[in-house]
Amino acid sequence: MIVDVKNLVKRYDKLVALDHLNLFVEEGEIFGLLGPNGSGKTTAINCILSLLKYDKGTIEIFGKPMSQDAYDIKRNIGIIMQNVAVFDELTVYENISYFCSLYIKDKSEVKRLTQEAIEFVSLEDFTKFHPKKLSGGLLRRLNIACGIAHKPKLIILDEPTVAVDPQSRNKILEGIKKLNADGATIIYTSHYMEEVEQLCSRISIIDKGKVLATGTKDELKAMISLGEKITVEAYNLQEEQLDDLSKLTNVSSLEYSDNCLEIKSKKGKNNLIDVLDYLQKNEINFGKIYTQMPTLNDVFLEITGKELRD
Amino acid sequence: MQVFKLYFKLLRSVATSLLLYSVIFVGITVMQTVNRSDDTTGFMQEKIDTAIVNYNEDSPLVQGLIEYLSEYCDFADLGDEEDELQDALFFRQVEYILTIPYGFGEEFIAGLNVGVEKKTVPDAVYATTVDEAINTYLNTARMYLETIPDITEEELVTYVNSDLKVQAQIEIYGKADSNNHSFYMYYTNFAAYIIMSGCLIGVSLIMLSFHNTNIRRRNLVSPITLKSLNIQLMEGNLIFVLGYDLLLIVLGYILNADKTINTNVLMHWLNIIVFSVSALSISYLAAMLVKSKQANEALSVILPLGLSFISGAFVPQFLLGDSVLHFASFAPVYWFVKANDTIASISTLNITNAKPILYYMVIQLGFAVAFFALSMVISKNRMQREY
Numbered sequence: 030m031i032v033d034v035k036n037l038v039k040r041y042d043k044l045v046a047l048d049h050l051n052l053f054v055e056e057g058e059i060f061g062l063l064g065p066n067g068s069g070k071t072t073a074i075n076c077i078l079s080l081l082k083y084d085k086g087t088i089e090i091f092g093k094p095m096s097q098d099a100y101d102i103k104r105n106i107g108i109i110m111q112n113v114a115v116f117d118e119l120t121v122y123e124n125i126s127y128f129c130s131l132y133i134k135d136k137s138e139v140k141r142l143t144q145e146a147i148e149f150v151s152l153e154d155f156t157k158f159h160p161k162k163l164s165g166g167l168l169r170r171l172n173i174a175c176g177i178a179h180k181p182k183l184i185i186l187d188e189p190t191v192a193v194d195p196q197s198r199n200k201i202l203e204g205i206k207k208l209n210a211d212g213a214t215i216i217y218t219s220h221y222m223e224e225v226e227q228l229c230s231r232i233s234i235i236d237k238g239k240v241l242a243t244g245t246k247d248e249l250k251a252m253i254s255l256g257e258k259i260t261v262e263a264y265n266l267q268e269e270q271l272d273d274l275s276k277l278t279n280v281s282s283l284e285y286s287d288n289c290l291e292i293k294s295k296k297g298k299n300n301l302i303d304v305l306d307y308l309q310k311n312e313i314n315f316g317k318i319y320t321q322m323p324t325l326n327d328v329f330l331e332i333t334g335k336e337l338r339d
Numbered sequence: 340m341q342v343f344k345l346y347f348k349l350l351r352s353v354a355t356s357l358l359l360y361s362v363i364f365v366g367i368t369v370m371q372t373v374n375r376s377d378d379t380t381g382f383m384q385e386k387i388d389t390a391i392v393n394y395n396e397d398s399p400l401v402q403g404l405i406e407y408l409s410e411y412c413d414f415a416d417l418g419d420e421e422d423e424l425q426d427a428l429f430f431r432q433v434e435y436i437l438t439i440p441y442g443f444g445e446e447f448i449a450g451l452n453v454g455v456e457k458k459t460v461p462d463a464v465y466a467t468t469v470d471e472a473i474n475t476y477l478n479t480a481r482m483y484l485e486t487i488p489d490i491t492e493e494e495l496v497t498y499v500n501s502d503l504k505v506q507a508q509i510e511i512y513g514k515a516d517s518n519n520h521s522f523y524m525y526y527t528n529f530a531a532y533i534i535m536s537g538c539l540i541g542v543s544l545i546m547l548s549f550h551n552t553n554i555r556r557r558n559l560v561s562p563i564t565l566k567s568l569n570i571q572l573m574e575g576n577l578i579f580v581l582g583y584d585l586l587l588i589v590l591g592y593i594l595n596a597d598k599t600i601n602t603n604v605l606m607h608w609l610n611i612i613v614f615s616v617s618a619l620s621i622s623y624l625a626a627m628l629v630k631s632k633q634a635n636e637a638l639s640v641i642l643p644l645g646l647s648f649i650s651g652a653f654v655p656q657f658l659l660g661d662s663v664l665h666f667a668s669f670a671p672v673y674w675f676v677k678a679n680d681t682i683a684s685i686s687t688l689n690i691t692n693a694k695p696i697l698y699y700m701v702i703q704l705g706f707a708v709a710f711f712a713l714s715m716v717i718s719k720n721r722m723q724r725e726y
Contacts, residue, residue: 078560082726100562108560114553116345118352127348130341131561175557 030092031056031183031214032077037086039072039238046072047083048238054183054216059209061229062218063325065335069238070218071111074187077216078108090183104132107181107213111188113172115160122147122156125174132179146178149204166197173201177208184208185216190224202228222325234329241332246325253331254281255323256296259304262316263290270311277303342568346575349545356540361586364533368526368594384410387465389435390417390427398444403496404476407503408437411472424458434463437473447477448492450484479503522595523607524683530587531672532647534615537583538622539639542576546626547635552725576623580615587611602688606696610678613700617671620710627717646672656680671706674699 032054039047047069054060062070075081077088079097088095090102115124126143133139147153150170160168169189177184186205190198205228209215219225225232226246233243242249256279266274266285274290275283279297283290294300301320308315329335389412395401405414412435417427427433438456446453455473459466479499483490490498548554549572558568588608592598625642629635647653649663650672656664667673678699685692 080556080559080726097559098564100564103560104562106560108557110553110556112553114551114557116349116548116554118349118548119345123348127341127345128557128561131558131563 033089035087039083058230059215061225061232063225064235068236105182107176107184109176109186128175129178146174150174166194249328258321259292261290264314342571386413388433390433392419392438394441395443399492399496400444526591527607527679528652531652532643535618535643538618542622543626606682614675617703617707620707623714624710627714646670651676671703674702
């Protein structure tokens with residue numbers, strides 16, 4: 030096990046930021062920490078990195094207790110913070126080279142790794158640029174390069190795609206997959222469920238400092254009762270008809286407005302066929318139909334009663 | 340030594356500002372040195388172009404007064420037309436118009452309260468010399484009148500003329516080294532501003548970068564120890580400041596025509612180094628308190644200028660008010676300037692007369708210790724709050 034967090038408690042006066050948080054990260058996986066803003070993701074990361082003192086619990090990384098002076102552990106960790114942490118006075122190359130040199134003593138090795146990191150984030154054309162001359166996306170890529178240049182075994186990314194354009198976001202996500210493929214274990218925190226769903230092999234959903242559920246995306250989706258969402262463009266539905274539809278097998282709830290019927294059904298077979306049968310038998314005109322499998326947002330909604338972005 | 344190397348890379352970003360400050364400093368110093376070059380061995384009385392309107396020509400007292408004033412004035416007779424006199428004054432043909440009224444001599448001898456009339460151009464610098472001469476002559480005459488009631492006008496003029504011919508002899512001591520002293524006093528006093536600006540531009544800016552929360556966190560999660568990071572930063576700061584001192588010392592040596600290096604010059608150099616340590620401590624504290632680089636840039640202009648001005652780095656301390664100096668004494672610049680002035684005022688330094696200078700240097704170091712301690716307390720509190 031690469032990271033093992035047990036019963037972590039962090040309080041700010043009366044506010045409990047982390048409430049007996051338990052996490053574990055296996056070697057070689059991309060572990061996602063998904064939760065809304067203020068759920069405790071960054072606090073958890075800061076505690077794991079010993080940047081924050083915690084009130085209770087234990088943290089082990091690479092099987093050893095993590096502390097401020099655990100330099101042998103720190104040597105193998107790469108961190109990409111939510112906010113860009115680079116020197117404005119240095120060029121792209123100098124920034125990456127400096128942060129790499131904090132981990133690697135050999136000059137020629139630093140040079141080689143710096144070059145590799147630049148190529149990895151596709152900043153070859155910007156090596157002599159100062160950070161202020163870079164766009165938001167390029168700046169994020171520089172931030173990542175500074176965190177991964179020394180080829181760490183464990184990489185922690187704390188919301189690295191906040192305020193990043195879609196093109197740069199895709200590049201970042203692809204890069205993370207490649208880092209993982211090259212052997213690095215990744216901890217990825219985000220409140221973007223699509224990113225976590227696309228990237229992570231295992232996910233913990235966190236809210237109010239507590240882990241609500243952990244598993245693969247399929248395991249998480251299997252935890253909830255929602256089977257699928259059926260949306261039908263149907264015209265002039267009457268109250269009785271809506272009542273009949275709600276009584277169909279597996280229908281858990283429905284909403285109808287602006288000629289749009291949205292049915293949430295429980296897990297089960299033939300849910301869509303049952304709905305279409307009813308519409309045909311009752312000669313109800315309908316247009317577009319589409320179904321949607323549950324998302325992590327639905328998982329979060331069912332567990333907490335609120336949306337991820339609330 | 341990664342942090343140490345980084346220090347000097349970061350310093351590159353402020354190199355232009357530091358160079359600009361140094362060039363301006365050299366320029367001003369050269370100009371001031373040329374203006375201040377003081378080879379005076381004697382003194383020559385300036386004479387003022389003066390128009391005289393004398394309505395009491397027959398009086399021996401008036402004649403005596405005019406004769407005495409001829410040492411201070413170049414007299415011109417422009418008549419007594421008011422318009423012509425005003426024009427002469429306006430066009431600076433004369434700077435002073437002296438009018439002696441009718442019966443002045445007789446009325447003065449009779450003990451009446453009489454006076455001459457004068458008109459001058461605005462802000463006439465030398466007019467005071469003429470005023471002083473007139474007052475001296477007439478006050479001396481009045482003193483004789485009061486002491487010898489039956490004195491005749493002729494006797495009075497003889498006595499006054501004979502008294503006013505007596506002049507004091509002045510000898511200038513310690514002349515040999517005065518140029519050297521004067522240059523270094525001016526140079527080092529002004530250097531206070533440059534050293535402090537340099538420290539705030541260089542040291543504060545670099546420290547601000549390292550205090551940036553995100554960069555500090557990135558450094559903290561790296562395998563470099565906090566102790567090693569701080570030591571490397573301190574080494575960088577000291578080398579930068581001492582290098583800057585060395586530059587100023589070499590510049591001073593080059594700019595000064597007198598290449599003598601005596602104990603006074605060495606003390607000035609030592610004072611520069613001592614002061615730069617306290618300037619460094621101020622920069623540390625500023626970097627702790629200031630939130631942004633923009634604020635630091637503003638501070639690096641205002642603080643050195645303000646402190647240098649009230650502490651007497653630009654104008655001599657004796658010209659500043661007591662309350663200003665009292666306020667300034669809470670800053671190390673004041674003690675730096677005081678030490679410079681004291682060094683310059685001593686011809687030959689020895690253990691006894693060097694004591695006050697060393698005392699002023701110890702005070703500067705005291706300030707440095709206090710500012711460093713305060714910075715450490717703030718830093719510790721901040722880290723505890725964040726951790």
